[in-house]
Amino acid sequence: MKVLVPVKRVIDYNVKARVKADGSGVDLANVKMSMNPFDEIAVEEAIRLKEAGVAKEVVAVSCGVAACQETLRTALALGADRAILVESDVELQPLAVAKLLKALCDKESPQLVICGKQAIDDDANQTGQMLAALLGWGQATFASKVVVADGKATVTREVDGGLETLKVSLPAVVTGDLRLNEPRYATLPNIMKAKKKPLETVKPADLGVDVTPRLTTLKVAEPAKRQAGERVADVQQLVAKLRNEAKVIA
Amino acid sequence: MPILVIAEHDDAVLKASTRNTLSAAKKLGGDIHMLVAGHGCAAVAQAAAALDGVAGVKLADDPQLAAHTAESVAALVVSMAAGYSHIVAPATTFGKNFLPRVAALLDVAQISDIVAVEAPDTFVRPIYAGNALATVKSSDAVKVITVRTTGFDAAGDGGSASVAAIAVPPLGATTDLVGRELTVSARPELAAAKIIVSGGRGLGNSENYHKVLEPLADKLGAAMGASRAAVDAGFAPNDYQVGQTGKVVAPQLYLAIGISGAIQHLAGMKDSKVIVAINKDAEAPIFQVADYGLVGDLFEVVPQLVAELG
Numbered sequence: 001m002k003v004l005v006p007v008k009r010v011i012d013y014n015v016k017a018r019v020k021a022d023g024s025g026v027d028l029a030n031v032k033m034s035m036n037p038f039d040e041i042a043v044e045e046a047i048r049l050k051e052a053g054v055a056k057e058v059v060a061v062s063c064g065v066a067a068c069q070e071t072l073r074t075a076l077a078l079g080a081d082r083a084i085l086v087e088s089d090v091e092l093q094p095l096a097v098a099k100l101l102k103a104l105c106d107k108e109s110p111q112l113v114i115c116g117k118q119a120i121d122d123d124a125n126q127t128g129q130m131l132a133a134l135l136g137w138g139q140a141t142f143a144s145k146v147v148v149a150d151g152k153a154t155v156t157r158e159v160d161g162g163l164e165t166l167k168v169s170l171p172a173v174v175t176g177d178l179r180l181n182e183p184r185y186a187t188l189p190n191i192m193k194a195k196k197k198p199l200e201t202v203k204p205a206d207l208g209v210d211v212t213p214r215l216t217t218l219k220v221a222e223p224a225k226r227q228a229g230e231r232v233a234d235v236q237q238l239v240a241k242l243r244n245e246a247k248v249i250a
Numbered sequence: 251m252p253i254l255v256i257a258e259h260d261d262a263v264l265k266a267s268t269r270n271t272l273s274a275a276k277k278l279g280g281d282i283h284m285l286v287a288g289h290g291c292a293a294v295a296q297a298a299a300a301l302d303g304v305a306g307v308k309l310a311d312d313p314q315l316a317a318h319t320a321e322s323v324a325a326l327v328v329s330m331a332a333g334y335s336h337i338v339a340p341a342t343t344f345g346k347n348f349l350p351r352v353a354a355l356l357d358v359a360q361i362s363d364i365v366a367v368e369a370p371d372t373f374v375r376p377i378y379a380g381n382a383l384a385t386v387k388s389s390d391a392v393k394v395i396t397v398r399t400t401g402f403d404a405a406g407d408g409g410s411a412s413v414a415a416i417a418v419p420p421l422g423a424t425t426d427l428v429g430r431e432l433t434v435s436a437r438p439e440l441a442a443a444k445i446i447v448s449g450g451r452g453l454g455n456s457e458n459y460h461k462v463l464e465p466l467a468d469k470l471g472a473a474m475g476a477s478r479a480a481v482d483a484g485f486a487p488n489d490y491q492v493g494q495t496g497k498v499v500a501p502q503l504y505l506a507i508g509i510s511g512a513i514q515h516l517a518g519m520k521d522s523k524v525i526v527a528i529n530k531d532a533e534a535p536i537f538q539v540a541d542y543g544l545v546g547d548l549f550e551v552v553p554q555l556v557a558e559l560g
């Protein structure tokens with residue numbers, strides 16, 4: 001079975017995003033960029049399926065600017081077999097990414113697509129679900145455990161009330177949550193090997209996909225800052241303040 | 251044109267998130283129809299009909315909808331989408347699961363997690379873990395939206411809409427529910443609680459998490475929450491996680507105990523009315539958002555706090 005893993009290049013999760021002074025967006029110049037953390041988890045899950053003999057090939061895909069090649073090289077260093085870059089300078093919104101991934105799935109026929117549950121830049125949490133819908137496939141989002149057997153994936157999902165387990169027929173789309181696994185680090189020899197693995201580049205037009213954004217960002221602003229608080233000396237003072245000043249407890 | 255709001259429920263009870271979502275929908279202008287989709291959910295439809303601001307309830311009661319899977323709910327919503335200007339659901343794991351499918355099948359964008367409505371086609375939504383607020387305008391014919399519940403007050407009762415049962419077409423969904431392990435708790439629901447006692451890695455282990463925090467939560471009638479580190483380490487179940495990728499909460503009072511205050515945690519609680527931080531590290535970033543900060547060892551401070559509350 002072939003597994004396809006979409007990986008997004010995003011601001012590193014340790015960096016605090018800064019809004020540009022002109023309100024046009026977030027300042028990404030000279031900011032450290034990395035693979036979306038949820039996608040590292042997705043890559044890890046795919047590689048484990050390969051190591052377990054369930055998957056034969058792991059294909060990493062990234063949609064975006066030429067620099068996404070770095071993200072794909074990371075996926076290759078972690079153990080993906082080959083990579084596809086869908087190169088575009090246009091801002092790609094989740095619907096457009098889902099359409100690009102659908103076109104690739106039509107060509108590649110994977111049995112399983114493992115996405116991250118959410119990109120930590122747009123915080124959209126949409127792409128995997130949209131892809132599943134466009135393909136007419138089943139889905140299991142927010143996965144914390146995936147077992148593949150007999151043409152089905154049994155997936156435990158983290159939901160608001162606790163856990164839910166679904167059985168979904170393959171081909172299907174799974175989106176990974178934080179506790180699915182702990183991703184490995186790429187070793188130096190594997191980073192060297194990754195440089196020789198195949199990385200193919202295509203354009204949205206080659207896939208026949210119109211990626212024109214549907215949402216226009218009118219402005220980006222900083223959220224209201226919280227008023228500076230105060231230190232209290234002890235619990236007596238804390239309780240007095242909560243009762244008499246903040247009036248949030250009786 | 252009317253607006254379709256999808257109710258969140260478990261076939262027995264209407265979830266509080268539905269009320270916040272309804273308040274957001276009221277700002278869009280247009281009659282509001284509420285869809286109650288499930289199996290054996292007639293009581294929920296009655297509860298929906300009593301909400302203030304609902305013009306009509308559509309009840310889709312069918313065995314195909316028993317598991318509330320994304321595939322089945324999305325197929326149903328798409329089958330009845332014609333004629334609606336907006337399709338709206340809460341940005342909970344329920345709404346996030348099925349609504350992007352609806353958007354894709356209608357070939358429109360989804361606007362995730364809105365916190366304000368500027369105009370019927372223009373919305374504000376947090377991005378980058380809430381470090382920026384984007385105002386976005388949709389050019390699509392139908393606006394498909396999930397609502398961040400903390401952005402809107404809960405709509406009250408007082409309505410008396412009629413309930414119309416709708417015929418459910420074959421939905422063609424093949425995903426099966428194997429089972430659910432829901433967290434049972436007598437405490438208030440985290441997302442709707444007035445007070446939250448939240449614990450982090452500083453608690454050290456699961457036993458301490460419960461032993462130290464539960465007496466405080468009992469005293470305050472509070473819900474309990476946790477940081478990702480605490481959930482990862484097994485101190486608390488996954489549905490306790492507060493943050494960018496967990497639950498977003500905005501209680502009257504949030505007590506962060508043994509939590510450092512990483513960006514991703516702050517994203518889920520910094521809109522709380524009053525924040526208290528208890529941490530032994532005076533430099534911990536949580537103090538930057540705390541209204542009241544107490545530097546100290548939580549194992550001493552929390553029991554003292556319980557005693558002081560009397």
Ligand SMILES: Cc1cc2nc3c(=O)[nH]c(=O)nc-3n(C[C@H](O)[C@H](O)[C@H](O)COP(=O)(O)OP(=O)(O)OC[C@H]3O[C@@H](n4cnc5c(N)ncnc54)[C@H](O)[C@@H]3O)c2cc1C
Nearest residue numbers: 450451452477478479493494495496508509510515530548
């Ligand atoms: C993609 C991604 C998504 C994430 N999503 C979330 C999310 O949704 N929610 C979330 O919370 N995190 C999230 N995180 C994790 C986040 O980055 C932090 O790692 C996490 O919040 C840290 O948890 P913590 O504060 O409990 O632990 P730590 O950062 O280890 O802090 C423990 C604190 O306890 C204090 N302490 C220790 N002992 C005591 C004592 N005896 N008395 C008093 N204080 C004490 C320490 O001083 C320290 O400040 C995410 C990370 C990534 C990469």
Ligand SMILES: Nc1ncnc2c1ncn2[C@@H]1O[C@H](COP(=O)(O)O)[C@@H](O)[C@H]1O
Nearest residue numbers: 006007063115116118119124125126127
């Ligand atoms: N530009 C992209 N390239 C590759 N994968 C993407 C891209 N955007 C989103 N994805 C995938 O979709 C997931 C969810 O992203 P989002 O819907 O934007 O929150 C990510 O974790 C990735 O797996």
